[in-house]
Amino acid sequence: MGSSVLICDDSNMARKQVLRSLPEQLSKDVQLAKNGLEALDILRTNSINVLFLDLTMPELDGIGVLEGIKSEGIDVSVFVISADIQPEMQNKVLSLGAKAFLRKPVQTDLLVDRLQEHGYL
């Protein structure tokens, strides 16, 4: 069964990179968001299973999205894909409920590994 996916990144190129790395069963129902505010809007009104989330973004950053998901009790699995690779940041996103942290630019094999680990493939 397919899952609905949301990719949130302020960079068009980064969104494409993630999209290209998605295995076929996850690439059928994909929505895109340019910042955290757009992502939260989509999450509130759509049933999204998997969110691929950037951190450093204008309007509302990835940490803001994770906090929003938590406080609003939105049911979605979040995979953070970020250039901010500081260990403290990785721990922070995991403690806010993200399933996994991946560094940018995203590598397809690592993305597939993490999705498998969490039962999405």
Next chain:
Amino acid sequence: MPFNLNEDQQDCLQELINVAMGQASDQLARYLDTFVDLRVPSIELVSALQLSKALESNEQPMALVSQGFFGYEGIRGEAILVYQHKDSDKIGDILGYEPEELSIEEQLIDISSILTTTFLNVFASQIENQMSYSAPRLLDDNSVALSQHLNQLSFSWDTALKVNITYRVTDYSFNCDMVLLIPEPAIVDIKKVIDRILEAF
């Protein structure tokens, strides 16, 4: 406007910069044993006159460390690290040095070269390039006008692509601005490289 970047080119450059900035801040965080807060970097075209006015209108005195970089395919520019004097005095404390163990100037040069070389090496590897560097130069003498200093950079230019990144060390309320200046002819070269990356998409 031959030097303007279109939306896709700007987006691509921004993403290459984000990745480089992330790794540079990780190195800075490890060096200072703290956390570095990152913001979205700004990219814009500036004239030499605008730039020296913008830097000089900043009332706080500052120290600058500048370093030229040179890659293949005509890619080159200048990386300038800008410190507020009130911050540069804190650096010794942050690094845990005893007074007189290492001068503030040497400490600023150390931090600057970590940021500059990490950033540029990661940037270069993403575009399959390789950078070499000139020796870092420190300017903390307020008697030298900034415009004069800018004239002494490794290249002369009227228009440059300016990338501005702020590394904020929140634990110590210490900020450091990294300003990359890519002069006119190199902008054309960097656009070629960006177009090649975009074509692969």
